[in-house]
Amino acid sequence: MLPIAELHLHLEGTLEPETIFAIAERNRVSLPYKDIDELRSRYAFTDLQSFLDLCYANVAVLLAAQDFSDMTTAYLDRARAAGVRHAEVFLNPQAHTARGVPLREVMEGVAGALSESLRTHGMSSGLIVAFLRDESEESAMATLEAVLTLDVPFIGIGLDSAEVGHPPSKFARVFERAQAEGLHRVAHAGEEGPPDYIWEALDVLAVNRIDHGNRCLEDDQLVRRLVTDQVPLTVCPLSNVSLKVVNELSSHPLAAMLERGLKVTVNSDDPAYFGGYLDDNFDALIEAGHLEPADLARLARNSIEASFADSRRKLQLE
Ligand code: HPA
Ligand code: ZN
Numbered sequence: 001m002l003p004i005a006e007l008h009l010h011l012e013g014t015l016e017p018e019t020i021f022a023i024a025e026r027n028r029v030s031l032p033y034k035d036i037d038e039l040r041s042r043y044a045f046t047d048l049q050s051f052l053d054l055c056y057a058n059v060a061v062l063l064a065a066q067d068f069s070d071m072t073t074a075y076l077d078r079a080r081a082a083g084v085r086h087a088e089v090f091l092n093p094q095a096h097t098a099r100g101v102p103l104r105e106v107m108e109g110v111a112g113a114l115s116e117s118l119r120t121h122g123m124s125s126g127l128i129v130a131f132l133r134d135e136s137e138e139s140a141m142a143t144l145e146a147v148l149t150l151d152v153p154f155i156g157i158g159l160d161s162a163e164v165g166h167p168p169s170k171f172a173r174v175f176e177r178a179q180a181e182g183l184h185r186v187a188h189a190g191e192e193g194p195p196d197y198i199w200e201a202l203d204v205l206a207v208n209r210i211d212h213g214n215r216c217l218e219d220d221q222l223v224r225r226l227v228t229d230q231v232p233l234t235v236c237p238l239s240n241v242s243l244k245v246v247n248e249l250s251s252h253p254l255a256a257m258l259e260r261g262l263k264v265t266v267n268s269d270d271p272a273y274f275g276g277y278l279d280d281n282f283d284a285l286i287e288a289g290h291l292e293p294a295d296l297a298r299l300a301r302n303s304i305e306a307s308f309a310d311s312r313r314k315l316q317l318e
Contacts, residue, residue: 002297008269047192068108085123124313128154159189163188189210195216209231213233217256233265304318
């Protein structure tokens with residue numbers, strides 16, 4: 001099975017409609033949809049914001065560590081079936097602490113499920129604490145300081161949510177603090193935002209990877225920089241179709257990106273909302289005629305090389 005490492009995955013985006021209803025019932029949370037079909041009927045997005053509104057409304061069902069653990073385990077089981085052997089996953093603590101859920105419940109629930117998956121299935125992982133960029137820099141900094149005080153392992157920080165109007169430079173101090181702590185750093189850039197946001201993520205935030213990065217193709221000098229430095233781009237094809245970043249999969253720039261020597265990887269982003277997990281993304285790309293066998297091997301190798309796994313684990317994954 002080909003997919004190896006998944007590097008761009010939001011845990012909150014893995015909540016399937018059935019799970020949302022099941023956890024809502026368990027926690028006696030009332031949902032604004034009468035049934036699963038009504039919820040599913042809302043999965044027609046016009047842009048990033050229309051998705052974010054639904055996704056972050058649905059996390060209202062998550063209240064206790066068990067809920068966060070169940071969400072994480074369900075993703076890991078499904079990803080394993082897709083051929084994923086190493087997963088680096090985003091979690092947005094602010095989306096939960098803002099609702100009054102204690103940070104410790106959130107972090108311990110997720111981290112417990114990740115370590116259990118390593119123990120039981122040998123599936124390695126890393127937790128990336130992501131900040132909602134439409135919130136203030138102060139809020140992101142306070143969240144970073146709070147997670148650092150907990151005895152819960154995480155490997156890095158990320159930046160997600162509404163991109164346009166919230167440039168990477170807004171979070172310069174937070175990323176500087178994370179770098180001083182020896183944490184890995186990634187940021188969503190160039191999904192809806194301009195190439196300038198990718199430059200800022202590289203030059204101001206000193207990120208190790210760019211999440212999405214599609215719009216780098218509008219700036220030849222930027223492409224040269226990304227190729228020269230072999231900065232990984234975690235591309236999400238089905239997400240791009242669903243959020244209208246591309247018109248259809250057949251016009252997706254993945255093949256062009258590979259062709260230009262960019263270090264791209266394929267990822268599922270928010271699989272419960274965008275029509276599938278990592279295997280579904282690869283199947284759709286193959287169906288659209290985008291990938292040669294050599295490309296598949298390249299993408300698998302890129303996913304290992306672009307991961308934050310240690311060198312011993314990378315050798316095992318090869
Ligand atoms: N972009 C920005 N924020 C997000 C995304 C995305 O694709 N998915 C979940 N949060
Ligand atoms: Zn994303």
